Amino acid sequence: MAVTVDVLGNKTTLIERALMGSTSRIVKAISERGQAAIALSGGSTPKPLYEALAQQALPWEKIHIFWGDERYVPADHPDSNQRMARLAWLDQIEIPAANIHPMPTGANNPEADAQAYEQELSQFFQTAPGQFPAFDLILLGLGDDGHTASLFPHTDALQICDRLITVGNKDGQPRLTFTIPLINQARSVMFLVAGASKQAALAEIFAPVANANQYPARFIKPQGELIWLLDQAAGENLKVNE
Numbered sequence: 378m379a380v381t382v383d384v385l386g387n388k389t390t391l392i393e394r395a396l397m398g399s400t401s402r403i404v405k406a407i408s409e410r411g412q413a414a415i416a417l418s419g420g421s422t423p424k425p426l427y428e429a430l431a432q433q434a435l436p437w438e439k440i441h442i443f444w445g446d447e448r449y450v451p452a453d454h455p456d457s458n459q460r461m462a463r464l465a466w467l468d469q470i471e472i473p474a475a476n477i478h479p480m481p482t483g484a485n486n487p488e489a490d491a492q493a494y495e496q497e498l499s500q501f502f503q504t505a506p507g508q509f510p511a512f513d514l515i516l517l518g519l520g521d522d523g524h525t526a527s528l529f530p531h532t533d534a535l536q537i538c539d540r541l542i543t544v545g546n547k548d549g550q551p552r553l554t555f556t557i558p559l560i561n562q563a564r565s566v567m568f569l570v571a572g573a574s575k576q577a578a579l580a581e582i583f584a585p586v587a588n589a590n591q592y593p594a595r596f597i598k599p600q601g602e603l604i605w606l607l608d609q610a611a612g613e614n615l616k617v618n619e
């Protein structure tokens with residue numbers, strides 16, 4: 378695993394770097410394998426990145442969009458990660474509808490929807506049960522509490538190692554999420570972290586020793602590359618042991 382930590386001047390430069398890093402890895406995947414499979418993060422940080430991606434001239438027909446986690450709400454709900462990405466980006470580009478793979482949240486049964494998405498991934502990547510596909514790029518955010526995707530501290534989702542998708546839990550609210558082993562199979566994982574409120578979690582994540590169940594982003598150790606893009610407010614006091 379190659380780890381890169383870049384502290385950018387402000388959120389604007391953070392997004393500019395994320396745009397370059399995302400597009401370069403998408404183009405590389407397409408040149409090597411004929412297509413790119415990427416998974417989006419939710420939350421607020423990546424929204425300007427999605428807006429910038431909407432302005433790019435990329436071969437969208439060769440790009441497949443998945444989500445790394447989703448709130449268990451309808452697709453048109455204000456909290457929906459899918460809705461945010463569609464409004465900011467996907468509704469603005471010419472991309473085949475079949476290339477957009479939202480997490481289903483309509484079964485009124487999070488476990489059933491998690492299994493359905495797992496089957497969709499296995500079908501897309503042509504993987505056998507128990508095999509973890511490699512996404513070309515997984516975008517992640519970081520919660521103030523050290524969670525990522527919908528892998529929240531001290532939840533059952535952190536223990537799931539034989540599934541691609543599981544049910545996360547935020548204060549009793551169900552979510553769908555990639556599991557740790559699926560994220561760690563990625564060729565590239567890119568964290569986008571902005572704001573001083575993330576400093577405490579970052580310090581614990583980069584500390585030589587800390588409890589990963591308390592700070593789940595510590596579990597993210599992809600077989601490919603791990604890129605941390607931080608703005609100054611988030612990263613200014615961070616000590617990264619070389």
Ligand code: 6PG
Pocket residue numbers: 418419420421422423446447448458517518519520521524525526527
């Ligand atoms: C979600 C996310 C979540 C998010 C972090 C950071 O569904 O909310 O996937 O993991 O990335 O909570 O959120 P902000 O970018 O809003 O700080």
